[in-house]
Amino acid sequence: MxxxxxxxxxxxxxxxxxxxxxxxxxxxxxxxxxxxxxxxxxxxxxxxxxxxxxxxxxxxxxxxxxxxxxxxxxxxxxxxxxxxxxxxxxxxxxxxxxxxxxxxxxxxxxxxxxxxxxxxxxxxxxxxxxxxxxxxxxxLAGAGWPDQPQQQEGGGTVGTLIGLDVSEWQDGLDLTATGADFCIIRTNYGSAHLDWVAVSHITDWRRTGKPYAYYSWLRPNQPIETQADAAKTIWDACGGGAGVWIDVEEEGITRTQVVAFRDALRRRGMYVIGAYSRANFWEALPGGEPSAEEGGGKIWVSHYGSRPDGPYRDIYPGDSSSIWLYPLGDRRPDLWQFTDLGRVPGWVKGVDVNAYRGTEDELRALFTGTTIRKEELDMNAVDRITKYFTDFITGYLGPQIDALQEVWRQLRGPQGEGWPQLGKNEKGQNLTLVDAIAAIRHDIADLRKEIEGKK
The missing domain is CATH 2.70.70.10 (Glucose Permease (Domain IIA))
Structure with missing residues (x-):
C-alpha cells in the first residue's frame, strides 16, 4: 500500500x-x-x-x-x-x-x-x-509525520519498526518492558547446544502480541541433519507459531551447506524465512554467493558501520541509509541489524537491534509465511480509490465544485426531489429535468404519430 x-x-x-x-x-x-x-x-x-x-x-x-x-x-x-x-x-x-x-x-x-x-x-x-x-x-490529508510512528487501523505502526534479537546471553531481560516492535529468538547453536532460555523468551514476548520469529545458528563442522533436529526441538518446545532464519556467520560455512540446512528444516515442517549474514561474508561463501532463495527467500543483513551505541530507537541510522539498497545475491535486505550495542530498559549490556521498513501486519506476514487477509487488501484498495477521487475533486476541481453542485441541483431539483413546475409522474412524484425531457420526447413522438395518421 x-x-x-x-x-x-x-x-x-x-x-x-x-x-x-x-x-x-x-x-x-x-x-x-x-x-x-x-x-x-x-x-x-x-x-x-x-x-x-x-x-x-x-x-x-x-x-x-x-x-x-x-x-x-x-x-x-x-x-x-x-x-x-x-x-x-x-x-x-x-x-x-x-x-x-x-x-x-x-x-x-x-x-x-x-x-x-x-x-x-x-x-x-x-x-x-x-x-x-x-x-x-x-x-496531504491523513499523511503521517515522518519522525513519529504511524498508527494503522486495527493496531500496530506504519513506517520503520525497530526490534531485538536475543538468546541465552540476554537471560533475565524482561522483553515486555523494552517496548520493541518485534523480537527474533535463537533456537540453537549448531547441534550440540540448545538455547535454554528460548522458551522463557518466547513466553514473555507472546504477552506483547507483537510479531516474532526464530533464528538457528548454522555451524560448518557438525552434521546438517542433527543441527536441524536441534532447531526443531526448541521450535516445538516454544510452540512454533513463526518461521526461522538461518544464521550464516561462522567461518567455514559453504553455499552447499546453506542450501542443505534450508531443505532439512523444511523437511521437518518448519517455515524458513531466509538467511542472516554480513554482506561481505555472504558474498565470499565457498561455492559462490548464494541467491536469496538458496537461504530461504528473504535477507536479514548485519552491518554495524560505526557501531552506534545508545538508546536503541535513537541510534537507527535511518531509511535513507545505503545499506537498504545493497543487495545480497539477488535481493536487497528485508531486515537490517544495525548495532549490537542498543540500550534497552532494565539491561546494562548492549543488545542486537534491527530495523524493518513496513507495517506490523506486513512484518507478521513475513515472519509466518502468510499473506494479509484478502478482505483487508480489498478494503485498503477501496480506501485508496475513494481517497484518490476525493483528493482529485477537492484538489484539482477546487474552484469548480460550486458550479458542479449547481448543475447537479438543476438536473435533480432541490434535495434531489424534482421540480414541481415540471409536473408529476404516475406515482405523484415531481419530475426532474431529465424526466421532463424524456416526457417531452415521448409526447413529441406520440404527436408525430397522430399527425402522420391523419394524413
Missing part, C-alpha cells in the same frame, strides 16, 4: 497556503516553524525517483542549495512533488522511499524571499509542468 508523509517533521505548521498571494498566485504550500526552520530535515512525501536536484530559479543556489523534484510511479501514489528552498541530500536519478530524508531547509533567508526559512512544497497530479500544481493541503 502506497504511503504518504508530511514533507516536514512534527511541529511544523502551514505558513502560507496555496492560491492568490501578493497580487499573484502562490502555487504551493509553505511549511515552517515560528522563528524559522533553517536546518530542519525535509522528507519525501511519497516514494519515487529524483528527477531534478540542485540550483533552481526562485529556490536558490548554487548546488546543493535549491530544490528537489520527485516523480512518483503509480505504485507509490502517482504525481510529482517539489521541495523548494532546501539543501539537497539526494542525487539525480536516486530512488527514495516515502518518509525518507532528502535534504534540509536552507537557513539563508535570501532564498526564501527574505522571510523566515521554510520549505515551499508543490504537488502536480501527473508530471511536473508550469502552472499544473494543485493545493497540497488536501493532498
Amino acid at each position: 502506497a504511503r504518504r508523509f508530511m514533507p516536514v517533521r512534527s511541529g511544523a505548521v502551514l505558513t502560507s497556503g496555496f492560491g492568490p498571494r501578493w497580487g499573484s498566485v502562490h502555487r504551493g504550500a509553505d511549511y515552517g516553524r515560528d522563528g524559522g526552520s533553517g536546518g530542519d530535515p525535509v522528507f519525501a512525501a511519497q516514494g519515487g525517483t529524483v528527477v531534478h536536484a540542485g540550483a533552481a530559479s526562485g529556490f536558490g543556489g548554487p548546488d546543493p542549495a535549491g530544490w528537489v523534484v520527485i516523480d512518483h510511479p503509480t505504485a507509490d501514489g502517482s504525481g510529482t512533488t517539489v521541495y523548494g528552498h532546501i539543501i539537497r541530500e539526494v542525487t539525480l536519478g536516486q530512488r527514495v522511499e516515502a518518509g525518507q530524508r532528502i535534504g534540509r531547509i536552507n537557513p539563508d533567508s535570501s532564498t526564501n524571499g527574505g522571510v523566515a526559512p521554510h520549505i515551499h512544497f508543490e504537488v502536480h497530479p501527473t508530471v511536473w509542468a508550469q502552472s499544473s500544481q494543485v493545493d497540497p493541503v488536501p493532498w
Whole structure:
C-alpha cells in the first residue's frame, strides 16, 4: 500500500497556503516553524525517483542549495512533488522511499524571499509542468509525520519498526518492558547446544502480541541433519507459531551447506524465512554467493558501520541509509541489524537491534509465511480509490465544485426531489429535468404519430 508523509517533521505548521498571494498566485504550500526552520530535515512525501536536484530559479543556489523534484510511479501514489528552498541530500536519478530524508531547509533567508526559512512544497497530479500544481493541503490529508510512528487501523505502526534479537546471553531481560516492535529468538547453536532460555523468551514476548520469529545458528563442522533436529526441538518446545532464519556467520560455512540446512528444516515442517549474514561474508561463501532463495527467500543483513551505541530507537541510522539498497545475491535486505550495542530498559549490556521498513501486519506476514487477509487488501484498495477521487475533486476541481453542485441541483431539483413546475409522474412524484425531457420526447413522438395518421 502506497504511503504518504508530511514533507516536514512534527511541529511544523502551514505558513502560507496555496492560491492568490501578493497580487499573484502562490502555487504551493509553505511549511515552517515560528522563528524559522533553517536546518530542519525535509522528507519525501511519497516514494519515487529524483528527477531534478540542485540550483533552481526562485529556490536558490548554487548546488546543493535549491530544490528537489520527485516523480512518483503509480505504485507509490502517482504525481510529482517539489521541495523548494532546501539543501539537497539526494542525487539525480536516486530512488527514495516515502518518509525518507532528502535534504534540509536552507537557513539563508535570501532564498526564501527574505522571510523566515521554510520549505515551499508543490504537488502536480501527473508530471511536473508550469502552472499544473494543485493545493497540497488536501493532498496531504491523513499523511503521517515522518519522525513519529504511524498508527494503522486495527493496531500496530506504519513506517520503520525497530526490534531485538536475543538468546541465552540476554537471560533475565524482561522483553515486555523494552517496548520493541518485534523480537527474533535463537533456537540453537549448531547441534550440540540448545538455547535454554528460548522458551522463557518466547513466553514473555507472546504477552506483547507483537510479531516474532526464530533464528538457528548454522555451524560448518557438525552434521546438517542433527543441527536441524536441534532447531526443531526448541521450535516445538516454544510452540512454533513463526518461521526461522538461518544464521550464516561462522567461518567455514559453504553455499552447499546453506542450501542443505534450508531443505532439512523444511523437511521437518518448519517455515524458513531466509538467511542472516554480513554482506561481505555472504558474498565470499565457498561455492559462490548464494541467491536469496538458496537461504530461504528473504535477507536479514548485519552491518554495524560505526557501531552506534545508545538508546536503541535513537541510534537507527535511518531509511535513507545505503545499506537498504545493497543487495545480497539477488535481493536487497528485508531486515537490517544495525548495532549490537542498543540500550534497552532494565539491561546494562548492549543488545542486537534491527530495523524493518513496513507495517506490523506486513512484518507478521513475513515472519509466518502468510499473506494479509484478502478482505483487508480489498478494503485498503477501496480506501485508496475513494481517497484518490476525493483528493482529485477537492484538489484539482477546487474552484469548480460550486458550479458542479449547481448543475447537479438543476438536473435533480432541490434535495434531489424534482421540480414541481415540471409536473408529476404516475406515482405523484415531481419530475426532474431529465424526466421532463424524456416526457417531452415521448409526447413529441406520440404527436408525430397522430399527425402522420391523419394524413
